[in-house]
Amino acid sequence: MNKKRTELRLQNHQTYLDSIKNAGVENPPNFVLVFVDDMGHGDISCFGSAAVHTPNLDRLAENGVKMSHFYASSSVCSPSRFSCLTGRYPNRGFVRHVFFPHHQLKGRIINSLVFPYGVRGILPDEITIAEALRAGGYKTGMFGKWHLGDQSPYLPNEKGFDHFFGTYYSNDMQPYAYYRNDEIAIEAPADQTQLTKQITHEILDFIDENKEQPFFVYYPSPFPHNPAHVSEDYAGTSKGGTYGDCVQEIDWSMGEIMKKLDEHGLTENTLIIFTSDNGPWYEGNPGYHRGRKGNFFDGGQIVPFIASWPAEIPKGLEVDATAMNIDFFPTFLKMAGIPLPGDREIDGVDMLPLLKGEATEALHEDLFFIYGLKVMGLRTRDNFKYVDRYPSENSTYKKSKQGPFLFDLNHDFNESYNAETHYPEKMDALRERVEIKREVMKRNPRGWKDNSSR
Incomplete structure (x- = not known):
């Protein structure tokens, strides 16, 4: 990367943060963003699970809105987390895949x-939700899995979080320690059966410490990512094995947070969002969509989404229109x-009109799907999906590329039939939009915006 240009980007980054110090609204809302790891669209009872019981999440949905076609920006972890925090597609930051621990040679x-250009985490010139909200007067805290770099200058406290309690990468990576800011709080290997309770507390x-001022809680739970873990209190409580038990303990965690907000009279003016970074891996229900974590079929990227903000969002709303986690930042x-x-x-848009029931159609004309650094497909506002040639999700034919595909999701929600022969002009038009x-x-x-490449 060009050194002078990088310095200019960092100057612009700081200039922007300085410029918003006096920005804001009267009585600003609090934010609680829960971003679980590898949970399927069908792993919550209000999204159809018969094996997993989630009464607190069900209650959150009853008092707010759930979306049936909400997408993660990627079907794997680090790229999706980048988009969640920046409002930008993951290739904007060269986050093409999952980061691995730098402590190990492998x-x-x-x-x-x-990763190109020596990228080892979220780049310093990227602006996160936490940085913008902190500059605007919020207290910001992150609790759980970061996975956007495990060394300076990529750490949570360097990207806008006043307080950090969590880990730098996935629970199947080593050494798996937990940090409180830059100090080790739980030595590796952390006892993962206790983590949901510890993070919740x-x-x-x-929340207790910051109840008198606006706050942002970012809760990227490390679960139910494989290997799922659960405390003794929830072991054996579901019909979905350890994975299901783990989801039910996450539901308990949500209930505790909701009770705490009620206790301080904060519920009315707090936006709570619950969603996942991508679809399920080895276990979990992708909502009967085709595919799972790691591919472009909807099982890998359509994730559960629930939001509640009693001051503005009507109760019991169900939204069929599409949106994506790139929309959190502008919202x-x-x-x-x-x-x-x-x-x-900023690739995302303000999704509040959807959440409030003021809009019924997708706010994006197209949502794009990225593989590595390359645009590989899109979903349109009228519910057609184009996917370029891509390795099969069938492990037997993993090395065999299939496609391109055109799916008419209005009549084929689980992407079973290539509709190219029925809609050749649509196929050509969407392929061209992807190429452009x-x-x-x-x-x-x-x-x-000045068109310089890096």
């Missing part, structure tokens, strides 16, 4: 082969009265 080799303490900033940064493309987007992003991958 991890350093994988990172060097996978940290969140409750944070939160709009609610907080903070303007968006003007020097970069691909070329635009190739010319300006970071999405800078």
